[in-house]
Amino acid sequence: MALKSFVEVGPESHFPLENLPYGVFRHLEVEGEGEGEGGVSHSSSRPCVAIGDYVLDLSVIAAAGLFDGPILKSNYQCFLQPSLNMFLGMGRPAWKEARSTIQKLLSAEEPKLRDDKSLREKSLLPMEKVQMLLPAKIGDYTDFFSSMHHAKNCGTIFRGPENPIPQNWFHLPIAYHGRASSIVISGTDIIRPRGQGPPIGNSPPYFGPSQKLDFELEMAAVVGPGNDLGKPVDVNTAEDHIFGLVLMNDWSARDIQAWEYVPLGPFLGKSFGTTLSPWIVTLDALEPFACDAPKQEPHPLPYLAEKKSKSYDIPLEVHIKPAGQKHSSIVTRSNFNHLYWTLTQQVAHHTINGCNLRPGDLLGTGTISGPDPESLGCLLELTWNGQKPLSLNASVRKFLEDGDEITFTGCCKGNGYNVGFGTCSGKILPAPQ
Amino acid sequence: MALKSFVEVGPESHFPLENLPYGVFRHLEVEGEGEGEGGVSHSSSRPCVAIGDYVLDLSVIAAAGLFDGPILKSNYQCFLQPSLNMFLGMGRPAWKEARSTIQKLLSAEEPKLRDDKSLREKSLLPMEKVQMLLPAKIGDYTDFFSSMHHAKNCGTIFRGPENPIPQNWFHLPIAYHGRASSIVISGTDIIRPRGQGPPIGNSPPYFGPSQKLDFELEMAAVVGPGNDLGKPVDVNTAEDHIFGLVLMNDWSARDIQAWEYVPLGPFLGKSFGTTLSPWIVTLDALEPFACDAPKQEPHPLPYLAEKKSKSYDIPLEVHIKPAGQKHSSIVTRSNFNHLYWTLTQQVAHHTINGCNLRPGDLLGTGTISGPDPESLGCLLELTWNGQKPLSLNASVRKFLEDGDEITFTGCCKGNGYNVGFGTCSGKILPAPQ
Numbered sequence A, B: 001m002a003l004k005s006f007v008e009v010g011p012e013s014h015f016p017l018e019n020l021p022y023g024v025f026r027h028l029e030v031e032g033e034g035e036g037e038g039g040v041s042h043s044s045s046r047p048c049v050a051i052g053d054y055v056l057d058l059s060v061i062a063a064a065g066l067f068d069g070p071i072l073k074s075n076y077q078c079f080l081q082p083s084l085n086m087f088l089g090m091g092r093p094a095w096k097e098a099r100s101t102i103q104k105l106l107s108a109e110e111p112k113l114r115d116d117k118s119l120r121e122k123s124l125l126p127m128e129k130v131q132m133l134l135p136a137k138i139g140d141y142t143d144f145f146s147s148m149h150h151a152k153n154c155g156t157i158f159r160g161p162e163n164p165i166p167q168n169w170f171h172l173p174i175a176y177h178g179r180a181s182s183i184v185i186s187g188t189d190i191i192r193p194r195g196q197g198p199p200i201g202n203s204p205p206y207f208g209p210s211q212k213l214d215f216e217l218e219m220a221a222v223v224g225p226g227n228d229l230g231k232p233v234d235v236n237t238a239e240d241h242i243f244g245l246v247l248m249n250d251w252s253a254r255d256i257q258a259w260e261y262v263p264l265g266p267f268l269g270k271s272f273g274t275t276l277s278p279w280i281v282t283l284d285a286l287e288p289f290a291c292d293a294p295k296q297e298p299h300p301l302p303y304l305a306e307k308k309s310k311s312y313d314i315p316l317e318v319h320i321k322p323a324g325q326k327h328s329s330i331v332t333r334s335n336f337n338h339l340y341w342t343l344t345q346q347v348a349h350h351t352i353n354g355c356n357l358r359p360g361d362l363l364g365t366g367t368i369s370g371p372d373p374e375s376l377g378c379l380l381e382l383t384w385n386g387q388k389p390l391s392l393n394a395s396v397r398k399f400l401e402d403g404d405e406i407t408f409t410g411c412c413k414g415n416g417y418n419v420g421f422g423t424c425s426g427k428i429l430p431a432p433q
């Protein structure tokens, strides 16, 4: 049975009292306030949670003294920051206390906020009146490669059907370092990258706008407390280091990537933009949707062998809306639970060499493809590298065209309520001349 | 002829008036001051330049109103920051003005500081009384692969003598994203990483302390003003985006790297630590040592074709001191001018897809190997993957052993003066149990 808030929450809403995802916003009406540089605070950006079609401004709630639990009473400053990093670093006891305080404060029975018109008007803002920002300062962004179906399909397309999955894949969660500077919030336009593509025959390499622009359906974990350099995180306590999940589009230029990636991996084929959904859905909110992760064979090495191997049942969709079309087409229905490696294994592997994670770091899952043709997480797989174009209402696609708008959604279905992620979207603009 | 300062500068010093490299320090005597998190200022860390065996505290000079040029007069706050990022973002006109102000202030003829005992005592601190810190907040760290000799040797070792250099190498400066969180300042111990190595035959992969721990002799460019997402930097103006250079040791675990790097590139084999020298030597100080870069054949694509192709004559050395030995052995003598791709080409390539650079970003050159056997920049090459052990006084090395201390130096020889980089060093500690 669904919990009841005094704020109206429609039955299809992603953001009922059971969810309470965290984000950072600023008022749309505030103008002329520049973004600070080099760590200067922006007075106008602050943490919030989503409830129905509203954001609850946590800086107002904190300033009103309503975080009165044992941890946050003396640490409410975490909600007066321009990003969530301080709160992220405080760990699960603080997160659980904040969740319980906010859940109570917004519940139908609790008068504190419900009956205080002035505080309500100051703290509850319609979503259309605010602009969502990146929820955290992301020090480092790592992208994994944890879907076996994606690994198999890419290997088959690029290297042929014999042994498409590299030998190391089943022994460790493969990953690469991504580019943090070009991570943008949902709704930011993506400029088609220019770059080099593979030469044909003896001619020089192709140079120009990417001709194989793609999306990658991913989710990403946001790191909570970090670890010190030289101190690996144990796989069985790794969950304490993960705050929650967002949707992520790891935009990829397949022609640039194909030419550049040997021997040091993807670089400019990825670094022109990566889009995040604004709401971090906490692992606590996702707990009712926890399920077993797929069985792993061969059995992982001891540092990756966990007592409980947990995944989450999170249905995911990809929608494409070509320029000028009224409606979007669904091209992918996938699920987080298709991933082979778990979030906790990713953390344990990432730190086994002593590498330090910091609060706000981002760990992408890799493209989330499932076993079925309609569950593939990128056009490279959906169109088999352009060989089988995809029909979208009136048009067809091998890869993305200028004006295409790509939207990811993800939503867990509970008993009478949703725990949703909202949307992660971006529109392709033409390359510079 | 050498310039003369009222501060004593020995003839072998790396830091005469011609150099004036920038760093960030804190007083050693200040105790109990924790590091701030999430952008909070540390009152105790501040910018400085090196002169002889002293650091000149730029926050004191700025507060005394001695930056009186047209730009810095109203922007001296850049020297009251805990990092150089704000100053880096201001660009070359500000950098040139600061250099000229500081050079005059420290010169033998100028009484302002020379004859003000109280200001001198406050601003000029013996190097042994201060601790050097990372000079900038590094948002993103990229590592290139710009030495042809290194590319050829690695290719031969890993893939054999036929076509050891990948086809793309001559068309673009290959690079990968590195890990920013684990970049440390010279003098920080490096803990031997644990991880997976390649399986032998049908057994499971190796797991344990890396058995092929290596150094990589590199330099790195520190980015000044950045560029907006979607706006590439032209190769002919790219120098405006580079503040200066540091020495860098890109520690590498060859066994971990060999097993993990297909298909997404180096990850845990590199991310356990990267050491920087504390002093950023500016391109302005390096200008007398500019030279032509090697001729490039095939001719690069237009976006990489520059009017003037500039390198620098910077002799570099690698010293190894095993635990318990009194003296170190020089194992490498190389030079920055062995690099094939230029710094400006690296910037142009990095941004051609629209990727944004930010002030303080770090661009590593890749291992700087020259053509001669004694000019190879890592043990992988020097010992040919352990097949030809190296003699160090009383001991031999295939790869690094616990207790080994590795020190890089770099020093340009002028007419009666040096422009040096100081040292970049780190000692190997045993892996955790």
Ligand SMILES: [Ca+2]
Pocket: A143, A216, A218, A250, A364, A366, A367
């Ligand atoms: Ca990806």
Ligand SMILES: [Ca+2]
Pocket: B143, B216, B218, B250, B364, B366, B367
């Ligand atoms: Ca390197």
Ligand SMILES: [Mg+2]
Pocket: A178, A249, A250, A251, A252, A270, A271, A272, A273, A274, A275
């Ligand atoms: Mg990306």
Ligand SMILES: [Mg+2]
Pocket: B178, B249, B250, B251, B252, B270, B271, B272, B273, B274, B275
């Ligand atoms: Mg490194």
Ligand code: NI
Pocket: B035, B036, B037, B038, B039, B040, B041, B042, B082
């Ligand atoms: Ni700080």
